[in-house]
Amino acid sequence: MEAQSNTINNGAVNRDLLIMEGISKSFPGVKALDNVPLTVKRGTVHALMGENGAGKSTLMKCLFGIYKKDEGHIYLDGKEVDFKSSREALDNGVAMVHQELNQALKRSVMDNIWLGRYPKIKGLPFVSESKMYHDTMQVFKELKIDDINPKTIMSTMPVAQRQMVEIAKAISFNSKVIVFDEPTSSLTEKEVEHLFRIINMLRDRGCGIIYISHKMEEILRISDEVTIMRDGQYVATKPAKDLTMNEIIKLMVGRELTNRFPPKNYVVQDEVILKVEDMTAMYSHLDSVSFELKKGEILGVAGLAGAGRTELLENIFGIATKKRGKMWLNGKQIYNKSPKEAIANGFAMVTEERRATGIFGILNILDNTVIASIKKYLIKGLFLSNKAMEKSTAWSIDAMRIKTPSQTTKIRALSGGNQQKVIFGRWMLTAPTIFLLDEPTRGIDVGAKYEIYQLIMDMAAEGDSVVIVSSEMPELLGICDRILVMSGGKLAGEVDAKTTSQEEIMTLAAKYV
């Protein structure tokens, strides 16, 4: 590791580490990148910004050898490169944390970290497990990750920890260029702080870091330079210190966006719509959670990773098995044994893991949109009406501002943020009275976020209620009426969103850890 950092610092100190020139890339029906440049200097953090579908991930995938660029040149350390595979990219000092978690879930943490470069026992064709273990511990120690056992099977860990493993893996390559594609979308504040420490360390070591995120605060805190893209085209590159949040947004969106959160112009009603009592999960640590949800209320749920927030929603919605606990909807007891039953009771839920439980990758936008409200489109209860389905899909594309060539595009061809919007639209079409949202704005750009907040508020204004789990504290404070704080599977407290502070929430969140 020492030797590596030396070589990076040698040579012409000011030479640019990575230069991408005139990169173009088309997919059937979309020109994802059009003549885009990007220059990353040694020892800097370079933020890449743009709306959903702007082409950020595509640009990075062209660099990393996942996509073959149509046109353009890439220079690394002054040498032209054109990686045909990820292997080549990794071998040449480029590592990447991917936007969508992409791991061998049935394998252990260390198997994942050393995948593709297992250490061998000297003189034998066998893999050295002990070296793997020690090297993993070494990496974790250096990054101060102390709560992950290298031998744990990936699938048994919460998303946040898996994301940290992914980050540790990317760093363990000792690469010159490290790409972080929305690394914080599934991290809570605590881990984000941790990640920033790591990134600062890498910067000091002379690495070039490309950082993609939709969280404005992060960008201004961590980055040295910012490149902004719009619709597959390059807009500008500027030093971060010369930029303000509003300027960035303006460059990204192409128009002014004065408020991050829509104004709230209605009052929560007193009537309790949902009462949850003693909710305890069968197979997770969710323990005795009780709360009430009022009509027209936006209820936030805060907590650290592993606090059990996801489990709470999953139990309410019938995805997970309850051990005990009761629920009343408008005073009538309900059971929600399955999502189907929950939907019939007027619930909807946007899940946390888009790829695993959200999208139907191989199906098109229309099919992805209508699936939860499919019964609505039956003519005389018999056959589905294409017209009705197309109309609803068109509404959703329009309302969510989904960037797609057509309704028949496969959803997996959309950018991550646009996929999230499709799922949001899917649930809006069920006209839910209680909307459960687990990290709903994960990976969604500022402009679209505002629209989603607006939709949430509109729902509340009409007397529907929303429960929103989020790791973005400002988001919770910005749109919620009341916030539940969870810790270690239990309810740690409840705060009023208007009067509370981040500190108060963080204190509660640490109550049972």
Place this chain on the structure above:
Amino acid sequence: EGNAQVFWYNMSDVYLSSVREYLNAAFDSKGISYTDQDGGAVQATQTDQITTAIASGTDLLVVNIVETGADGISQNVVDSAKAADIPLVFFNRSISKEVVQSYDKATFVGTNYEDAGKMEGDMVGNYLLADYDKYDLNGDGVISYVMFKGDEANQEAIARTKYGVENADAILTAAGKPALKFYDEANAAKYLVDQAGTWSRQVAQDYMTTILAEYTVDNKNMVELVIANNDEMAIGAIQALQAMGFNNGEGTLTIPVFGVDATDDAKAMIADGFMAGTIKQDAEGMAEAIATVSANLIEGKDMYEGLNENFTVEEGWKVVIPYAEYTGE
């Protein structure tokens, strides 16, 4: 001259492969072009092949039908051939008289499929009577046997399983001996079957090894006779016996094992004294007869003209290729 389509019930059948070799040669010498088609042991496949061949306008159909004994199926084949006025030769796997006679350009070259089993049963009975007490290893007066069936649902297998024992019993009881006894009384079916329906050596071998693990000379419950539906299964049984020190020729205890087909391997086993006997079906003769009849039909001559006089023509519909017992040259 002329084109014949030959439909084999299953190309991987060992006996038929020798018939095919002879038949191809015979067709070549008569200048008849031919195509061999494989039904893969599935009747529907074969039926479809025949329908297609008729649509393609062939001169002659030579059919080794998959399902013996179901007149509906063979009648369908005859009807389609008749409608297209294409002559038809059935061979080897048996067809009923009524079906063949329903078309004046149809005939059957082969044996009566039940005969193999009957003949095997007779051979077993006579073989045992020659030195009954020698084969009755435990001296309880009864010969215990094992029967290997080649395929659960195959008509030939069913017949061989049935008559292989029944005919032997008839001879034994006529001579005042008790009937054969299946080695395992718990087994109600009184046979062991190749589940894959392949009449295979390996299955019989595995079964026999398992049996010999329990039934031994020491226990005085040794299996005293093996009857198999074909030589392959018989040889499998012998190999299992040999592994346990039996049937190794002079000086070793030899349990009589019987099969059907008279394959080269079986003949060698019999010559070495490892195997007791088998039933021979004349592959070359069958091929020759088929070729003769075929040529006649294509040329529009009398079907049976110039047929080798070793073969009898039964009631004008069937050329009988005789089976023969084989217990060594």
Place this chain on the structure above:
Amino acid sequence: MSEINKPKKGIAKKIDDFKALNGKDKASFIGNWLLDRAMIIIILLLVLYIQSVKPAFLATASIVNIISLTATRLPIALGIAGAIILTGTDLSAGRIVGLSAFVAAILLQKGDFAGRFLKDGNPWPIFVVILIVVAVGAIVGLVNGFCVAKFKLHPFIVTLSTQLITYGAYLTISSAKQISQLDTSFTENFVTKKIFYIGKQVAVKDGVEKVINPGTPVMLYVFLAVIFAVVMWFIWNKTTFGKNMFAVGSNEEAARVSGVNVTLVIIGVFVLAGASYGYTGFIEAARQGASTGTTGLNYELDAIAACVIGGVSFVGGIGKISGVVLGVILMQLIMTGMTFLGISGNTTYIIKGAVILIACAIDMRKYLAKK
């Protein structure tokens, strides 16, 4: 809005779009267009080749033969396609066909036939038998679906087991007896009933009609297969069940979260598949005029191959009725074509394997995400 500004539609628009492309894009556009139609093109080339060697191939009789054979294989392929869309497979298909053919045969054996399996009695009404036989298939399908959905077992292993169990049950009930001598109400008057004749020529002479050329008959089961395909098309494309099936095949977890009763969908797909095998058994018994131990054996393999050739993917969530139909036709063309070309048995296996492989490989290219 003036006439001129009105956006062109249909082919006119497509041609304009095409003209707007540059040279390289044009080439890739044509390439993609051909690729999308790969299956039809392969079929056409095959037909042209065989036809050029053997002109009888495209004679009426031969075409009707191919269509008839396709019709017998289509329902089972459509049934199994559902299982593949759920990322599964179904190895029990053939044996279910065998069992139901047996049931159909014993219920419809001639009343006056001495060797009747069911002693004394008469053939049952044909529509009752259809229902029973379809129910038999559906019940085995239910077992398949139940085990897959409830025990989370892979369909491969479940249907391998039920294949054995079904065959065992068949053997136990039938004692491996062949059932023939079926009533003509079943065979000639229903399934293989000749609906009309293609190429029939009649001359009227002295007021008396005289058939000069009997023509090639088209039988009822061809129409039944068409009806079957149409019904399946509606189920797949126009019902919530169909949409749910594709959703479950694409992402089971996401489907569950979206309120789909996954268990019910899986069971439904296998029941539907089972019913289609039951129906096939009914037709096969009549077509063959008998039921035997090998009826249906290995039908699933050709059916699965046809589905995959037709673009139904093991990845799940992908498939079209038209694709399955084309796949079945191609499989049938291979077999028929080889007979016409006089290719012998052993070579047939090689060619069949190679064509399946090549057809799938070409077809797959259109699904591949381009790099």
Place this chain on the structure above:
Amino acid sequence: MSEINKPKKGIAKKIDDFKALNGKDKASFIGNWLLDRAMIIIILLLVLYIQSVKPAFLATASIVNIISLTATRLPIALGIAGAIILTGTDLSAGRIVGLSAFVAAILLQKGDFAGRFLKDGNPWPIFVVILIVVAVGAIVGLVNGFCVAKFKLHPFIVTLSTQLITYGAYLTISSAKQISQLDTSFTENFVTKKIFYIGKQVAVKDGVEKVINPGTPVMLYVFLAVIFAVVMWFIWNKTTFGKNMFAVGSNEEAARVSGVNVTLVIIGVFVLAGASYGYTGFIEAARQGASTGTTGLNYELDAIAACVIGGVSFVGGIGKISGVVLGVILMQLIMTGMTFLGISGNTTYIIKGAVILIACAIDMRKYLAKK
């Protein structure tokens, strides 16, 4: 650190841990413990039952028999397991066994046998033949792997095609001739060579040794199978290739972006599988003393069933050598046990199917992620 505070290890610690649980947790702990060992428990119960009915079941001869039969089936199951770990399957296994058995047989036919397939000549050196035969299997495996990896076709369809092609090739070369009269250097002196006898009793009388009890012979191929399994264990667990195989099976995309050469891994798995079928063909030819058209037919189905019973999952990325071994043993026990119990014919199919289903269903429970 004082002796008292030293954390207890091994069983002592486990017992302490267990005591610390409350009543309900204890019950579920025991339940899980049993579930984790479901396969062994099923096997034991089966053995105990058969043994109670037929005491000879656990006699030396019988145990050796079961072990020998297991040994013949193990390599093919271990080969196919790799394909399943990659979320695939391999239907070509049986026919590859058949083809390689044929190759082994013609190369090792007796020199003085008049009906030799290769006219004039002598048996080849046995180790050269092993290499050739393994290479034959590996080459077909290579074709499988290549098509799967390069054309992104599902192994089901690829191996279905190569199954047909391999069989066609076999028929073409062999004309379905049976190859027998194999040289004893191959059979008795190598594969089925009796390595030692269990329970052999020799009495020395007047200075002359006399065998009282010949004992039960254990043959070389049993040892070969053990060596095979050990080698496979190392490949799966200790080599980069093995680890990559599991990673690709668990998430192909993740493996690719981590720099694993996915194509190579897939090809490697199928080549290895093919080699194991080739080896099986070699052993089968010697064991049977012949090669025929049905050698190997449908071996893949039992092998796949054994793998799945042993916990190799079609979901991909899951599987253990020990599981496969147990699975093969269970499959063998079913067959052997039924012979011992005198169950035959029809019922065997039903029982075999039911046992596979039940065993898999029980075993699956431990893999179910509970939510």
